[in-house]
Amino acid sequence: MANRVDDFNAFRTKMNERILGVDNRAIKRFFGVDTLTYEAGALDGKTKEMLGLVASMVLRCDDCVYYHIIQCKNEGVTNDQMFEIFSVALTVGGSIVIPHLRRAVAFLDELDPKAAKS
């Protein structure tokens, strides 16, 4: 059931290691900034992950959406809240977002099969 989630995580981990193993300072530092950006500060980590999710969805990057869905779940975002984030992305980004929304919901349901049936 969770194969797609596992495959996603395995490829992500493997390629990040490959990329960070290269001697390129700008890329390494970019990855550092990326981590720093989501650390709690004036906004808590949960809010920042929600911001990352909506930004990924309007830019229509499935892998980025999957990653931030995982992070949002870890931060305690409920499914009702998740769909409200999706609705902001849909309204701002338009119907072109719908195929990404379908895949996001399918991914969410693979993460949490019980919620999908309720």
Next chain:
Amino acid sequence: MANRVDDFNAFRTKMNERILGVDNRAIKRFFGVDTLTYEAGALDGKTKEMLGLVASMVLRCDDCVYYHIIQCKNEGVTNDQMFEIFSVALTVGGSIVIPHLRRAVAFLDELDPKAAKS
């Protein structure tokens, strides 16, 4: 000092009236969905406005950014929080966001000239 803010609001109000005065149901209903999207629900209104701001910034629409900055200020988003939203947009969207960030900060400072000097 606040001329750009006033001009922005005046043009926005005038053209919205012009557009909603046309007999086109799909456009009218889209504007209705747009309003509905930001109403408090599983997420509060403040969080939704922050989501709208980051989405607007990565899609690089200055007018949308200005509008959501006004809404965020009305919802009590502090300047420190505003810059954290900007940092998510910058990291996700890249350096291509920087000119929009400059204009966003200039707009923010026109809204609140005291904060700009601190």
Next chain:
Amino acid sequence: MANRVDDFNAFRTKMNERILGVDNRAIKRFFGVDTLTYEAGALDGKTKEMLGLVASMVLRCDDCVYYHIIQCKNEGVTNDQMFEIFSVALTVGGSIVIPHLRRAVAFLDELDPKAAKS
């Protein structure tokens, strides 16, 4: 031969039902606006589907392109007309559209295997 078309339609139907089964008014109403937009009015349904196709292609959303290709075929758009829509998308959107054009033509040929051989 038509497996990809069937798979596309099956996933689309299943996920739309899942999404519209959630209690989120903004998303439901957005889907309503989406349907309303393509209804015949001052422009006929065929023209509107062609508009939807070219918009989907320049925004480079394969699933949206596949959906509007099906709709255009149902509205009687010929293959010669389809390729002229593609040429507008290619010129406006640039060579970055070419991989999507390849997949669009492959999808069109799966829908209508006879035309592909002529």
Next chain:
Amino acid sequence: MANRVDDFNAFRTKMNERILGVDNRAIKRFFGVDTLTYEAGALDGKTKEMLGLVASMVLRCDDCVYYHIIQCKNEGVTNDQMFEIFSVALTVGGSIVIPHLRRAVAFLDELDPKAAKS
């Protein structure tokens, strides 16, 4: 009243001449393809201009939108039809299109001040 329209056309003409005066074959030929794309064929010129307009609007290029509005008017597209093209762009492209819609309608009204008052 029509100053913005005149300014737009004057800058467009001047810069196109400047660009086509440069000895760069790829650019010259691209401009040739751009002209060829909108010539009547399996689709008439009016339909092609409408396709160009909706594509420009979802890609959020104001100058491209203004250009195709002029072309659409010349091809006999009515204001009601224009707003239906806008509604497709709005639904496909989302609320991020709204500021461009406002400017498009303002441009349309400068082209045809009588229609704006009706």
Next chain:
Amino acid sequence: MANRVDDFNAFRTKMNERILGVDNRAIKRFFGVDTLTYEAGALDGKTKEMLGLVASMVLRCDDCVYYHIIQCKNEGVTNDQMFEIFSVALTVGGSIVIPHLRRAVAFLDELDPKAAKS
């Protein structure tokens, strides 16, 4: 090992033939301009392929990225240079580029399995 590279090239060749076999002058000429654009002139072919690669990466088109990686390798771009092109794309385009970067590096490693292990 090189299956993905072979599949990519086979589909690309097959569909380009299908598309260029259609009687649509604008599309044919666009493909001609596309070829002309990368011919050596005031800039050499290697530089132009690097420009094509970075442009494809910030626009986030995997197939375009794969194609230009192949071309860059043929022009003698080293892996260190390739990663510097990737770093420009990452900085300009933001973290939304990262999933495309992962796939680009995986593709590069399939082209040249020895380099991947070093």
Next chain:
Amino acid sequence: MANRVDDFNAFRTKMNERILGVDNRAIKRFFGVDTLTYEAGALDGKTKEMLGLVASMVLRCDDCVYYHIIQCKNEGVTNDQMFEIFSVALTVGGSIVIPHLRRAVAFLDELDPKAAKS
């Protein structure tokens, strides 16, 4: 003659100082990465600026284009080379790039009024 260039540089400098004066580490570090990215390494600084220019142009950010035009001029990129960079951007990005191309050439001519007349 060079007013637009001066205005561009003045606003850029003023707002960068304002932004870097804020206590936000992620934004400060992002600006550091941005500088690092264009430093000579496996590719020389001139090539990297050309990469930054073409990336900015296909993403259609006028201010980013102006900035990289200035940098490219400083690195010794000739006008013929500049137009070849523009032609890659035009082919990859499509006719939607044309209004940005017009403004880029106008900016280039303001930087170097003699070249504009030749």
